Amino acid sequence: MNWALVKRHCADTVILFHHHDTVDIEDFGNLKEIAFDNMALKKALASSALGQDVLEDIISNEWQFGRGSCDMKAALALQLGVVAEYASKAEGKVNLLYxxxxxxxxxxxxxxxxxxxxxxxxxxxxxxxxxxxDSEPFESNSAQEKVLHVGTVRKMMPVVVTQGILSHMKEPLKGINAVSLLAKVVENIDLNPLLSDLIDGERAPLPSWSYMRDLKENYDVSTVLRAAGYFNVLYLDKSPKELMMTIQHLCQEAVDEFYERY
Known part of the structure; x- marks a missing residue:
């Protein structure tokens, strides 16, 4: 963590906060070494075999390239600028904490x-x-439209583990493949509106899975004994207890449908 405090002769304090990490750069392929270098990346992309629409965006100079250039380098630069400007003033009605x-x-x-x-x-x-x-990039329909989000959203990341019954691959119906069972659970929960709530006209995003795989350490010719996955639930008004009850119901529903089918 990095922090700075511009102190005034008062108690009231405004916090400016953001994150300075980014997601992975593996999706940049052979350009990942320059993923954070905006100008070098733009130059490399211009000489790559890309679609015409991307080349037009590069030429237009209206697009910013580079991992983290908007999320979150822009926030860092903006907030440091505000802190520097506020610190240069002798007076102020609040403290500013970066x-x-x-x-x-x-x-x-x-x-x-x-x-x-x-x-x-x-x-x-x-x-x-x-x-x-919290300074985050936003999407708008025009350069004139600015977006301000008021309040916050809560988050859960439930983990689901499925237990199968071992069998040889040549006789899959003699066992239960944990991956097949988990796939049914994923299908039943992913993007399910029952896990999205509404408050003051604002709807929470639908749930989405981030991870799903078997728990085998090595390959063998048996069906999968255990599998696991986790997903994100962003919610506004419901309690964790309510959400877990709904998730449990959806999991049981998926298991029942799986057994009816097989």
Whole structure:
């Protein structure tokens, strides 16, 4: 974590926060070594065998290339600029706390660790947190349209493990393939609106699976004994207990349908 505090003679504090990590760069293929170099990547893409629409975007100079250029280099630059500008002023009605965390794209270790830091800073400098601003890129229909999200969303990442019955591949009906069972669970839960709630006209995103695989360590000619997967549930108003009850029901429904079929 990186943090900075512009302190004034008051307690009220505004937090500017963002993450400084990005997702993986493996999808850049042989260009991954320059995935973070905006200009070098743009030049390399211009000489690659790409579609005409991509080449037109490169020539137009209206598009930004490079992993993390918008999420989150832009946020980092903007917030540092605000902090520098505010620090140059002698007066101010609030304290300004800058917080940059890592691991947002995976397990949120940075943000979870930041909770302790925020608590310590609050006590040490006698702060009263009144507002937190997270800078994220947004999508709009025009250059004039700006998007502001108010509030926050909660997240769960349930893990589902399926247990099969071992059999030889030549006799699959004598056993239960854990992958087949998990596939049915995935089908029943993925994008299911029962796990999306609505509040004040805003609907939470539909659930989507992030991981699904067998738990074999090596290949053999037996069916899969165990498989596992996990998915994201973003929710606004429902309780974790309500969601877990729905997930349990959907899993049982998938298992029942699987047994009816086989």
């Amino acid at each position: 917080l940059s965390v890592g691991d947002e794209e995976s397990y949120s270790q940075g943000m979870r660790a930041a909770v302790g830091l925020l608590s310590d800073l609050k006590k040490k400098f006698h702060l009263n947190y009144i507002l937190a601003i």
